[in-house]
Amino acid sequence: MVxxxxxxxxxxxxxxxxxxxPELPVLTLRELGVVRxxxxxxxxxxxxxxTPTYTGCPAIEAMSLDxxxxxxxxxxxxxxxxxxxAPAWSTDDITEEGRRKLREFGIAPPRVRKASGPVPVALGPTRDAGPSAAGESAAGPDELEAVRCPHxxxxxxxxxxxFSSTACKALRRCLACREPFDHFKEL
Structure with missing residues (x-):
C-alpha cells in the first residue's frame, strides 16, 4: 500500500x-527519529x-504535549x-545531524551498526579495544566500532x-584526555 x-x-x-x-533538548524529535x-x-x-525510544519512556507524555x-x-x-x-524505534533512526549535535554537546552518539536486525545484548569488557597497530578497527564485521570520546x-x-543521567545513556571515561562523558547506547 502506497x-x-x-x-x-x-x-x-x-x-x-x-x-x-525533553531529555536531550539539543536534539529535535525529527533528529531523534521518533516522529513517524x-x-x-x-x-x-x-x-x-x-514512537518512543523504548516502551514506557517517561518523556512520551511531555513530547506529546509539546x-x-x-x-x-x-x-x-x-x-x-x-x-x-511498531516498527520499534532504534538508534539507527537518529539522523546524521542529530549525531553531530550529540557529539558537539559532549555526548558520544550511538555507533552505527554494520549489520541490520536486532541488536545483540552482551555484557562484556568495560574497556574498548582501540584501533590496531595498522590503524584498522578492532571490531569484526558484525561488531561495533569503539566508542569515541566526544571531546x-x-x-x-x-x-x-x-546507566547515566537517563536510561538510554551510559557513563564512560576517555583514557586519553581523562574526561568523563555520556554515551548514547545503541538499541
Whole structure:
C-alpha cells in the first residue's frame, strides 16, 4: 500500500519534528527519529504518530504535549498524538545531524551498526579495544566500532556505569584526555 503525503502533512510533520526532546533538548524529535508521520483528518484536525525510544519512556507524555502545543499554535484545532510501537524505534533512526549535535554537546552518539536486525545484548569488557597497530578497527564485521570520546576523538575509552543521567545513556571515561562523558547506547 502506497501512501502519499500532502503538502500540509509535510509542513505539519516538519513542525512536529522541530519540537526539542525533553531529555536531550539539543536534539529535535525529527533528529531523534521518533516522529513517524502526520495524517490530516480534516482541515483543522491531525493525528501524529510518535514512537518512543523504548516502551514506557517517561518523556512520551511531555513530547506529546509539546507536539500538541506547537501544532495548535499553527492553527490546528484538534491534535491527536498516537503512540506507535511498531516498527520499534532504534538508534539507527537518529539522523546524521542529530549525531553531530550529540557529539558537539559532549555526548558520544550511538555507533552505527554494520549489520541490520536486532541488536545483540552482551555484557562484556568495560574497556574498548582501540584501533590496531595498522590503524584498522578492532571490531569484526558484525561488531561495533569503539566508542569515541566526544571531546578528543580517542577510541581508548572505558565504561564507568551502564546507566547515566537517563536510561538510554551510559557513563564512560576517555583514557586519553581523562574526561568523563555520556554515551548514547545503541538499541
Amino acid at each position: 501512501t502519499t503525503t500532502t503538502p500540509l502533512e509535510e509542513e505539519l510533520l516538519e513542525l512536529a519534528g522541530s519540537v526539542p526532546d 508521520a502526520v495524517h490530516a483528518r480534516a482541515a483543522d484536525s491531525v493525528e501524529v504518530e510518535l 507536539i500538541e502545543r506547537v501544532l495548535r499554535e499553527h492553527g490546528i484545532r484538534e491534535v491527536t498524538v498516537r503512540t506507535v510501537l 578528543c576523538g580517542s577510541a581508548d575509552t572505558e565504561l564507568l556505569s551502564r
